[in-house]
Amino acid sequence: MIVLEVLLLAVLICCALATVLGRGLVSSVILFMSYSAVMSIIWFLLQSPDLAVTEAAVGAGVTSLLFFLTLRGIRGRKRRGEDEG
Amino acid sequence: MKDNPQWLERVIQWAAGQEQEGPEGPEDPERQEFQEYLEYIDAHGYMEFGAYRYMRRRERAALGLDAVTEAIHNPPHQPNPPKPQHRPRRRPGLLRRQLWVYRVLSVGVALCLAVIFTAVALSLPGFGETDVPALNEVAQRYLERGMEETGAVNAVTGLILEYRAFDTFGESAVLFAAAVSTALLLNAPGRRLRNYRGPDPVLSTLGRSLLPVILLFGVYVVVNGHLSPGGGFSGGAVLGAGLILASLVLGEEEMDRLLPQRTMSRATTLALLAYGLMKGYSFFTGANHLGGEIPKGTPGAILSGGLILPLNLCVGVIVACTMYTFYTLFLSREE
Amino acid sequence: MLEAILQQRYYITAVLLFTIGFVTLFLHPNLLKKIIGLNLMDTAVFLFLAAMGYVEGGVAPMLEEGQEWTAYINPVPGGLVLTGIVVAVSTTALFLALTQRLYRRYHSLNLDEILILARSGEEKH
Numbered sequence: 001m002i003v004l005e006v007l008l009l010a011v012l013i014c015c016a017l018a019t020v021l022g023r024g025l026v027s028s029v030i031l032f033m034s035y036s037a038v039m040s041i042i043w044f045l046l047q048s049p050d051l052a053v054t055e056a057a058v059g060a061g062v063t064s065l066l067f068f069l070t071l072r073g074i075r076g077r078k079r080r081g082e083d084e085g
Numbered sequence: 086m087k088d089n090p091q092w093l094e095r096v097i098q099w100a101a102g103q104e105q106e107g108p109e110g111p112e113d114p115e116r117q118e119f120q121e122y123l124e125y126i127d128a129h130g131y132m133e134f135g136a137y138r139y140m141r142r143r144e145r146a147a148l149g150l151d152a153v154t155e156a157i158h159n160p161p162h163q164p165n166p167p168k169p170q171h172r173p174r175r176r177p178g179l180l181r182r183q184l185w186v187y188r189v190l191s192v193g194v195a196l197c198l199a200v201i202f203t204a205v206a207l208s209l210p211g212f213g214e215t216d217v218p219a220l221n222e223v224a225q226r227y228l229e230r231g232m233e234e235t236g237a238v239n240a241v242t243g244l245i246l247e248y249r250a251f252d253t254f255g256e257s258a259v260l261f262a263a264a265v266s267t268a269l270l271l272n273a274p275g276r277r278l279r280n281y282r283g284p285d286p287v288l289s290t291l292g293r294s295l296l297p298v299i300l301l302f303g304v305y306v307v308v309n310g311h312l313s314p315g316g317g318f319s320g321g322a323v324l325g326a327g328l329i330l331a332s333l334v335l336g337e338e339e340m341d342r343l344l345p346q347r348t349m350s351r352a353t354t355l356a357l358l359a360y361g362l363m364k365g366y367s368f369f370t371g372a373n374h375l376g377g378e379i380p381k382g383t384p385g386a387i388l389s390g391g392l393i394l395p396l397n398l399c400v401g402v403i404v405a406c407t408m409y410t411f412y413t414l415f416l417s418r419e420e
Numbered sequence: 421m422l423e424a425i426l427q428q429r430y431y432i433t434a435v436l437l438f439t440i441g442f443v444t445l446f447l448h449p450n451l452l453k454k455i456i457g458l459n460l461m462d463t464a465v466f467l468f469l470a471a472m473g474y475v476e477g478g479v480a481p482m483l484e485e486g487q488e489w490t491a492y493i494n495p496v497p498g499g500l501v502l503t504g505i506v507v508a509v510s511t512t513a514l515f516l517a518l519t520q521r522l523y524r525r526y527h528s529l530n531l532d533e534i535l536i537l538a539r540s541g542e543e544k545h
Contacts, residue, residue: 006426009433016437016460020444021099025452032456039463046430046470047480047493049314050241053306054505057322062408063459063509065329067452069415070516074523099448119533134540184532191446199439206431207424213476220475220494227496228481228489240481240495245503256503263510270517314480318506384483404506411513415520 005045012038029067036060236381236390237311246316246396250364253396257403261357264350264407271414292334299327307401311390317400324401325408332412346413349406356402363392363399430471437464449530451519455512462508466501473497 015035022028036059043051122137210217227244237243245253303324310316332340382389425432437460444457473494481492519529526534 002426006429009429012433013436013440016440019456019460020440020448020453021096025450028453028456032459035460035463039467042467043470046474047478048470048473048498048501049480050239050316050319051466051470051498051501051505053315053319054322054502057319057326058408058505058509059463061326062322062329062411063512066411066415066509066513066516067456069412070452070520073415073520074529119528119537123533123536134537188447192443195439195443195446198442199435202435202438203432206428206435209428209431211427212430212471213474215475215490217472219472219497224494224496225489228483228492231495232483232485238483240483240492241498241502244495245499249499253503256507259507260510263514267513267517270514270521313482316502318502322506407510411510415513415516 005042008038008042008045012042025071026068029064029071032067033060033064036063232384233381235393236384237393238384239311239313239316241314242310242316242393242397243390245318246393246400247391250367250396253400254360254364257357257360257400260403260407261353264353264410267411267414289334292330296327296331296334299330300324303327303401303405307397308387308394310397310401311393312385312387317397318404320397321401321404322408324405325412328405328409329412332409332416337416344409346410349410349413353403353406353410356399356406360396360399360403363395430474431468434464434468434471437461437467449532451522451529451531454531455515455519458515459508459512462504466504469497469504470501 012035015031015038019028019031019035022031036055039059040052040055043049043055118138118141119134122134125137227240227248231240231243232238235243235247237247303320303326305320306313306315306323307317307320310320328340328344335343381391384390388394441457441460441462441464445454445461448454448457473496475490475493478491478493481495481498483492522534523529526537528534528537
């Protein structure tokens with residue numbers, strides 16, 4: 001059990017480092033999604049199933065989607081060279 | 086990690102803020118011109134960006150070129166050398182000097198904090214021990230008498246919606262405020278809806294078949310919040326994610342017909358008002374609302390726990406609507 | 421020493437994540453990366469709180485008649501973190517909206533460049 005916990009925590013730190021050091025923004029956001037997924041497993045190990053459900057829906061779902069939409073909005077704007085009027 | 090020097094070099098580059106941009110780094114003409122401007126002031130000293138642009142336009146006019154029709158990022162008198170895809174970004178000397186102190190200081194502060202926190206973490210009472218100060222009489226009261234006082238089997242739900250219902254009202258108000266300010270920031274007057282039906286039939290069909298299951302699970306988590314793990318916050322998040330999936334699978338036009346933005350904001354406001362009305366009496370009587378005016382029912386039955394079930398529904402509606410509102414606002418901005 | 425670190429593994433992880441997020445928030449010039457760093461700091465604090473509430477051998481607080489209160493984990497951090505996660509999303513959405521507005525004005529996500537442009541008082545169109 002303790003081996004699994006240490007393994008998951010190590011994966012968590014690796015995910016965080018890769019998110020931060022990664023070169024591309026899209027890959028960073030995807031790594032942040034996997035970070036949230038690992039985090040929700042850890043909530044389950046800490047006997048907090050409600051936190052696990054919330055983290056899975058919110059961290060891996062909604063937050064990452066908002067990041068993706070922001071990136072897409074910025075790129076779409078870039079293509080057309082639109083400007084604030 | 087085998088190639089240690091290269092990896093180390095990346096980290097040093099990162100810490101110095103000289104990281105190379107990835108393939109999705111911004112590439113618009115404005116930015117190209119700005120890069121040239123940065124290199125110019127690095128070589129020739131500081132100059133206002135507007136003045137630089139004016140100077141370049143004058144230069145081009147002197148060369149007999151039409152400054153209006155000419156593409157800014159491709160000045161003919163300076164043929165663009167074939168730039169490498171990931172060329173290292175340069176920072177103007179002025180800013181570099183100013184930022185140097187800032188970077189060193191922030192690394193120092195971060196290291197000090199890390200050392201202090203690690204020392205504290207190592208001297209805290211051991212993880213998982215029972216005689217920690219956090220496990221005091223408050224937790225004991227909630228766990229020992231929670232079921233008879235709140236009627237909820239799930240102690241966490243009983244805690245946030247009965248003992249600490251006032252704080253939860255504030256948190257719901259924070260969600261509402263965040264949704265309203267995002268709407269103000271991203272308000273797009275002429276919004277075009279697209280009927281996007283997913284990239285391919287496999288994903289679309291899979292999403293369609295998953296959708297009812299996810300929505301049903303969300304409703305289950307909200308309604309069973311006082312009996313099993315979950316509650317308004319967890320179930321509302323699941324429901325919000327389900328609504329976003331529905332918008333992806335069914336298309337925005339269809340979703341806008343089923344659940345227009347106006348309905349979402351009305352539902353949020355109504356749920357917040359209902360929460361305030363249900364708990365309002367206790368806010369005025371000194372927040373001591375464990376009197377038992379409302380029958381608690383048998384713990385374990387679905388209709389039990391006094392006001393916890395309707396409060397869970399309110400919180401679930403607020404959270405789900407806020408998540409979906411964020412999604413629609415961010416989506417409408419890119420058209 | 422190693423034993424102590426293994427014993428306090430959750431706290432040490434929380435400290436490391438907090439430091440990673442802190443350094444990113446202060447050093448990375450890209451606004452989106454800064455927001456990700458802030459999110460990392462958030463989750464580090466949540467991890468610390470939830471680990472504080474864990475009791476060895478305790479189960480999730482689904483109360484049963486005739487059960488000793490020491491058989492459960494502490495529900496107080498659970499309630500705190502549950503609301504915290506949802507509030508963290510809404511603040512992230514607000515930051516992202518502000519970032520989009522900045523991009524619309526300055527055509528850049530790089531905070532240093534935005535600062536130069538803002539200082540030079542450049543008004544577009």
